[in-house]
Amino acid sequence: xxxxxxxxxxxxxxxxxTARCGxxxxxxxxxxxxxxxxFSPSLGEWPLLLFFPVGVCGGMVVAWWREGLGGGITTxxxxxxxxxxxxxxxxxxxxxxxxxxxAPGILFLLSWRLSRTAGRERASNxxxxxxx
Numbered sequence: 436x437x438x439x440x441x442x443x444x445x446x447x448x449x450x451x452x453t454a455r456c457g458x459x460x461x462x463x464x465x466x467x468x469x470x471x472x473x474f475s476p477s478l479g480e481w482p483l484l485l486f487f488p489v490g491v492c493g494g495m496v497v498a499w500w501r502e503g504l505g506g507g508i509t510t511x512x513x514x515x516x517x518x519x520x521x522x523x524x525x526x527x528x529x530x531x532x533x534x535x536x537x538a539p540g541i542l543f544l545l546s547w548r549l550s551r552t553a554g555r556e557r558a559s560n561x562x563x564x565x566x567x
Contacts, residue, residue, distance in 0.1 A: 447549040451502070454542035458495040461536045465492055479523060486516035491537045498540065502547035509540025 465488045476484055490512025498505025513533065520528050 450542055451546040454539045454546055457539035461539055486512040494540055498543040502543045506540045506543030509537055513537040
């Protein structure tokens with residue numbers, strides 16, 4: 436098989452582009468919510484807004500260039516949002532939309548992990564070090 440056409444690399448590309456398309460869709464939906472609703476958060480809501488939508492959206496934008504970092508920011512922001520909501524409201528946010536809107540971050544992390552694994556496999560199959 437030609438280099439670059441293995442099943443793992445194809446799966447990695449599919450996951451990468453699914454994450455990218457999903458991030459564009461999620462960012463669009465979040466921006467529509469922000470533009471379509473009056474925006475007057477209370478003082479206690481600002482920390483929540485820092486994590487969702489700011490951290491989640493920022494992580495998805497970063498992930499287009501640095502998948503691991505951006506996916507980590509998105510996923511970490513979602514987890515922090517859930518933890519802070521539980522601490523302040525005494526319960527988790529209701530509904531599945533929070534997770535679905537941040538799901539591209541998890542896909543970015545998976546894509547990053549697959550690309551690192553593929554890179555190590557290529558390096559172990561190459562007996563001569565690169566002399567650049």
